[in-house]
Amino acid sequence: MRCIHEALLHCCLSRSAADQAHTCRSGTFYPPVGRNVALLIDLFPRANHPLSEFAELLYLLRQHDAACTFFFDWEQVRACKRKQHLCEVLRLISAHGHEVALWFKHAFCSQSAPKVRQDAIEALHSMQRLYGTTVYVAKLSLATPSSVAALQELGLLVIGESPGGGTLTIQDSPQLLSQTQEALEEWEAIGRRSVRLSVLIDDI
Numbered sequence: 001m002r003c004i005h006e007a008l009l010h011c012c013l014s015r016s017a018a019d020q021a022h023t024c025r026s027g028t029f030y031p032p033v034g035r036n037v038a039l040l041i042d043l044f045p046r047a048n049h050p051l052s053e054f055a056e057l058l059y060l061l062r063q064h065d066a067a068c069t070f071f072f073d074w075e076q077v078r079a080c081k082r083k084q085h086l087c088e089v090l091r092l093i094s095a096h097g098h099e100v101a102l103w104f105k106h107a108f109c110s111q112s113a114p115k116v117r118q119d120a121i122e123a124l125h126s127m128q129r130l131y132g133t134t135v136y137v138a139k140l141s142l143a144t145p146s147s148v149a150a151l152q153e154l155g156l157l158v159i160g161e162s163p164g165g166g167t168l169t170i171q172d173s174p175q176l177l178s179q180t181q182e183a184l185e186e187w188e189a190i191g192r193r194s195v196r197l198s199v200l201i202d203d204i
Contacts, residue, residue, distance in 0.1 A: 037192050038167040038200040039068035046172040056177055058096050064184040066194035069099040074123045090131045099196040101137035117150040136198050
């Protein structure tokens with residue numbers, strides 16, 4: 001499991017030269033295992049994302065028996081003024097068997113491990129207290145070993161900005177529905193199944 005996490009973070013530690021050649025390049029060491037793949041919906045929800053479109057997305061995922069991971073920008077969640085609206089979105093994501101993950105975007109110069117840890121503690125408590133949502137997965141911009149370790153100590157699965165080949169990241173946009181449908185249909189045609197990112201990594 002440790003080697004998988006290192007590859008996801010582009011930290012190729014304690015590896016043979018041959019293994020490093022296979023794993024160090026972004027996106028090369030996270031292949032599909034068995035029939036499972038992970039769909040990641042990034043920077044969700046975009047500004048003024050229609051609830052009707054969100055309902056269509058949930059229906060589309062259910063039609064294909066697919067689960068996915070929704071990445072929320074923590075700074076946007078913290079600044080959100082429509083907390084009731086966000087609470088309903090988060091509730092529906094969990095109720096339909098999907099996963100909520102957080103993206104922590106720190107400038108490299110301010111990404112000290114204590115700062116990252118402090119923000120993550122605030123985020124985890126707020127997500128649970130305000131929204132009843134438990135978060136297991138986090139993404140870091142410009143991850144450093146110390147900042148990654150700080151999040152792992154809180155029980156989070158930490159990934160880098162490019163999780164790799166066993167995943168497909170779709171950024172929330174007006175094309176989200178069509179792009180998701182296309183991906184799910186392609187996977188279905190070759191016998192793949194979309195699962196939550198944490199499930200995919202557990203399988204590995």
